[in-house]
Amino acid sequence: MSHLKRHAVPKEWPIARKGTTFVVKNTSKGVPILIVLRDMLKITQNRREVKKAIHMKHLMISNKLVNDEKKCLELFDILTIIPSKKNYRIILSEKGKYDLEEISEKDAKIKIAKIIEKKSLKNKKIQLNLGDGRNYISDIKCEVNDSVIIDLEKKKISKHIPLKEKSPVLVIGGKHAGLKGTIEKIIPELKMAEVKTKEDKFNVLIKQLMVIGK
Numbered sequence: 001m002s003h004l005k006r007h008a009v010p011k012e013w014p015i016a017r018k019g020t021t022f023v024v025k026n027t028s029k030g031v032p033i034l035i036v037l038r039d040m041l042k043i044t045q046n047r048r049e050v051k052k053a054i055h056m057k058h059l060m061i062s063n064k065l066v067n068d069e070k071k072c073l074e075l076f077d078i079l080t081i082i083p084s085k086k087n088y089r090i091i092l093s094e095k096g097k098y099d100l101e102e103i104s105e106k107d108a109k110i111k112i113a114k115i116i117e118k119k120s121l122k123n124k125k126i127q128l129n130l131g132d133g134r135n136y137i138s139d140i141k142c143e144v145n146d147s148v149i150i151d152l153e154k155k156k157i158s159k160h161i162p163l164k165e166k167s168p169v170l171v172i173g174g175k176h177a178g179l180k181g182t183i184e185k186i187i188p189e190l191k192m193a194e195v196k197t198k199e200d201k202f203n204v205l206i207k208q209l210m211v212i213g214k
Helices: 033-040 047-055
Strands: 003-005 022-024 059-061 078-081 086-092 098-103 110-120 126-130 135-138 147-151 156-161 168-171 180-187 192-196 201-205 209-211
Touching: 033 047, 033 098, 110 209, 126 147, 135 156, 168 192
Parallel strands: none
Antiparallel strands: 003 022, 059 078, 078 086, 086 098, 110 126, 110 147, 126 135, 147 156, 168 180, 168 209, 180 192, 192 201
C-alpha cells in the first residue's frame, strides 16, 4: 500500500491531522519529499508537481538525485533545490517534529550521522552502519552511538565525534525528542546518560541520543 491514513502518520511529521484521508506512505524512518515540498516548504501544491520536478532532475537529497516522491529525508539530510540553488537541512524541533533550516552551499556539502552498528570484515576492515541507512568501510577508532561527519562530495567520513561526558547531544527519540543538551554522566550498566539542558536534567537511553559536536 502506497498511502497512510492521515491520523496514522508518524508523530514527527509536521502536518495537520485534518485534511485528505490519505497521505503518502514513508519508505523509511524519515519524511517523504512530497510532504517536505508540499506541506513544509509549500512550494508545490500536489503530487503531480513534485513528480514533474523529479523528472526534470531538480531535486537532490544529500547530493543524490531524487527518483521517487516517496523518497524520505532522514534526520540531518540535505535537500537541494537545483533551480533556486537553495539548500535545506531537516532537523528536529524542540517539540519533536521534523523541521527545516535553510543552509549555505558550503554546509550542504556535509552531514552528520550516528553510528548504529559496526561489522568486522575480512582483512581487519570495519564496516560502519549509520542511522540514515548509509554504510562505510573505515579504519577510524570509534564506537556504536558515536557520530561521524560525512563529506557528501567525496563520499567518505571526514570526522569522528565520540559520545562522552560533556558532549553536546540531541535527543532523537522518546518523550524528550528534539531537546538539546550536554551529557553530564554516562551510566553504562543501564545504557543511559544523564543529559542537562538549559532548564532541566533527565536520564535518556543512549540509543535515543545523537552526539552533535565535541
